[in-house]
Amino acid sequence: MKAVKVLYFASLRELLGKSGDTLPLDVEQTALTIWQTLNPNSSLPESCLIAINQEYAAADSIVNAGDELAFFPPVTGG
Amino acid sequence: MKAVKVLYFASLRELLGKSGDTLPLDVEQTALTIWQTLNPNSSLPESCLIAINQEYAAADSIVNAGDELAFFPPVTGG
Amino acid sequence: MNKVNIHPAPFNPWREITDFQETNLQGLCNYGATATFVGTMRDFNEGDDVAEMELEHYPAMTEKQLQSIIADAEQRWPLQHVLLSHRVGLIKPADPIVLVSVWSAHRAAAFDACREIMEALKHKAPFWKKENLSSGESRWVASNTPGFSED
Amino acid sequence: MNKVNIHPAPFNPWREITDFQETNLQGLCNYGATATFVGTMRDFNEGDDVAEMELEHYPAMTEKQLQSIIADAEQRWPLQHVLLSHRVGLIKPADPIVLVSVWSAHRAAAFDACREIMEALKHKAPFWKKENLSSGESRWVASNTPGFSED
Numbered sequence: 246m247k248a249v250k251v252l253y254f255a256s257l258r259e260l261l262g263k264s265g266d267t268l269p270l271d272v273e274q275t276a277l278t279i280w281q282t283l284n285p286n287s288s289l290p291e292s293c294l295i296a297i298n299q300e301y302a303a304a305d306s307i308v309n310a311g312d313e314l315a316f317f318p319p320v321t322g323g
Numbered sequence: 324m325k326a327v328k329v330l331y332f333a334s335l336r337e338l339l340g341k342s343g344d345t346l347p348l349d350v351e352q353t354a355l356t357i358w359q360t361l362n363p364n365s366s367l368p369e370s371c372l373i374a375i376n377q378e379y380a381a382a383d384s385i386v387n388a389g390d391e392l393a394f395f396p397p398v399t400g401g
Numbered sequence: 402m403n404k405v406n407i408h409p410a411p412f413n414p415w416r417e418i419t420d421f422q423e424t425n426l427q428g429l430c431n432y433g434a435t436a437t438f439v440g441t442m443r444d445f446n447e448g449d450d451v452a453e454m455e456l457e458h459y460p461a462m463t464e465k466q467l468q469s470i471i472a473d474a475e476q477r478w479p480l481q482h483v484l485l486s487h488r489v490g491l492i493k494p495a496d497p498i499v500l501v502s503v504w505s506a507h508r509a510a511a512f513d514a515c516r517e518i519m520e521a522l523k524h525k526a527p528f529w530k531k532e533n534l535s536s537g538e539s540r541w542v543a544s545n546t547p548g549f550s551e552d
Numbered sequence: 553m554n555k556v557n558i559h560p561a562p563f564n565p566w567r568e569i570t571d572f573q574e575t576n577l578q579g580l581c582n583y584g585a586t587a588t589f590v591g592t593m594r595d596f597n598e599g600d601d602v603a604e605m606e607l608e609h610y611p612a613m614t615e616k617q618l619q620s621i622i623a624d625a626e627q628r629w630p631l632q633h634v635l636l637s638h639r640v641g642l643i644k645p646a647d648p649i650v651l652v653s654v655w656s657a658h659r660a661a662a663f664d665a666c667r668e669i670m671e672a673l674k675h676k677a678p679f680w681k682k683e684n685l686s687s688g689e690s691r692w693v694a695s696n697t698p699g700f701s702e703d
């Protein structure tokens with residue numbers, strides 16, 4: 246069965262105590278739904294950024310099996 | 324007797340065929356008057372820049388004996 | 402010719418520009434302007450002494466985002482070359498963190514593009530800084546300082 | 553710490569920055585931003601091939617003006633160091649002509665000051681360029697290209 250690979254970075258990774266998850270996925274779902282499934286006790290932080298296959302996306306963007314989904318705090322590089 | 328040292332640069336130097344003049348100076352005069360005395364056959368070009376003691380000045384700025392007076396075209400460095 | 406480098410170890414930005422020019426611009430006489438920015442780690446931030454910094458990133462996305470930032474700039478200005486380097490890992494004060502270098506025929510495009518690339522990188526590239534303070538405390542940097550003077 | 557150099561022979565701007573940092577910034581961790589501009593001779597201008605260029609200046613005034621341009625910038629922005637170098641004499645295509653390098657705590661001041669110093673130099677410093685074209689003709693450059701995009 247196909248799955249979605251989920252990644253967490255920086256303060257979010259530390260907050261959740263994990264750097265990623267793998268979620269089996271039958272039908273497409275939104276990024277938010279996937280977060281809620283994987284992290285039922287933590288609401289998605291308001292400032293959280295989302296990327297699907299390394300491109301910025303929104304909470305209601307559609308994620309398909311095989312995609313790479315990432316959640317992370319505001320970036321602070323440079 | 325004291326004098327004013329006059330310098331010409333770049334295209335103005337080539338136009339006049341000289342890089343400088345020395346003019347004995349009894350009383351203070353304007354930069355324009357000094358130009359007219361030294362170059363009776365060439366009117367001061369409109370775009371000409373003027374410096375007195377290496378600071379920008381105007382055609383009616385006063386020049387004293389001992390000063391260094393310079394005439395030059397618009398600058399094109401950098 | 403564009404180049405993106407991610408450095409897990411200290412790098413010398415001036416040597417990197419020199420090498421890039423020797424490799425890619427040898428014999429070229431068409432560029433008149435090179436605008437460059439180097440960001441360096443300070444030992445002081447928000448009132449505290451910073452002993453070191455950990456720079457985390459999202460490798461697969463970093464490269465894509467940096468290339469996309471360069472492509473956006475190339476749409477807006479006539480650029481000849483862009484060199485973009487960023488440090489990751491454990492960083493010490495005075496270490497260079499980021500290098501943006503832009504070559505163009507004229508200075509207006511070089512200045513504009515260098516600054517815009519730097520701002521885009523600050524807002525879009527997936528890097529995160531964690532400061533280890535001299536006091537022993539650690540904290541994630543919450544947001545970037547503004548890129549333009551408030552006037 | 554500020555430095556002004558007038559070079560009668562070719563100079564390497566990246567080596568110059570490196571030397572300046574090694575001499576003056578060793579052990580300092582307070583600068584977060586270095587903005588740099590290098591102007592280089594192109595072999596093409598206003599539709600003609602340029603073989604070489606003669607750069608004349610007014611030595612006594614050049615130094616005074618460049619120092620005054622730096623002092624003006626220091627009044628407007630919190631700058632830590634400024635390095636300003638300019639070539640004079642006979643210049644070949646791809647030779648660096650000018651280097652402006654500014655160190656500050658934050659990038660907004662470094663970017664703003666670097667660009668403003670470059671514009672001020674173009675408008676106030678007593679340098680003149682004469683182009684020797686490949687055709688054998690010579691001509692004085694009449695005015696500078698604009699420093700900002702017309703938009």
